[in-house]
Amino acid sequence: MASAQRNSPFPSKSALARILAIDYGRRRIGLAVSDELGITAVPVATLERKNRREDIRRLREIARKYKVTLIIVGSPLHLAGHAGEMAKEAARFASRIKKELGLPVELRDERLTSWEAEQTLKENAGRKSKKMHLDSVAAAILLRDFLDGNGNRSHEPAPGLKPVRKKDEE
DSSP: OHHHHHTOSSOOGGGOOEEEEEEEOSSEEEEEEEOTTSOOEEEEEEEEOOOHHHHHHHHHHHHHHTTEEEEEEEEOOOTTSOOOHHHHHHHHHHHHHHHHHOSOEEEEEOTTHHHHHHHHHHHTTTSOOOOOOHHHHHHHHHHHHHHTTTTTOSSOOOTTSOOOOOGGGO
8 A cells, every 4th residue: 555655646745835925014914825735825814913022933833733834925025126124124024934933934026915915805895704804815815926936927026035946947
C-alpha cells in the first residue's frame, strides 16, 4: 500500500501547505488563507490591533492552526507605484513577523484590493451570509491574485518587492 501512495498523482500530506495573506493596517489586520492545494483564498479573520507582542502572538496562533508555510503581506503602494509611509510600515511589519514567526514572508503590491473588497461586499450585501470584514476580504483578494500569478492585475510588482516565480519559471 505504501508503494501505491508513492506513485499517486496527488501530493502527499507533507507536500500540502497553506499561505496566509495579511492586509496590514494601523488599526486592523485582515487575514486570509489558501486551501492546502493553493487554489482558493478564504477570508478568515480581521484582528483589531492591540500591541506588537499581542499581534504577533495571535498571528503565530493562526499560522500554527492553519499550518502556514508562507506569509504574504500587502504593500499599500500609491497608484503611481511608489512606496509611501504605510508601505514602509508594512515592510517593517513583514520583517518583524518573519523574524518572530520564522516563516518566509513576501511583500506584494496590494493596490486597489480594498476598493475591490468594498465592491465585493456591496454586491453581496443583500445575501444572508456571514458578515465579512473589509480587511479580511482585501486579504483574500491579495491572496487570490498571488495564487493566480498576479494575472488579474494590470501592473507589475512594484520596485523593491520580491517577485514571485512559478515553479516552471525557475
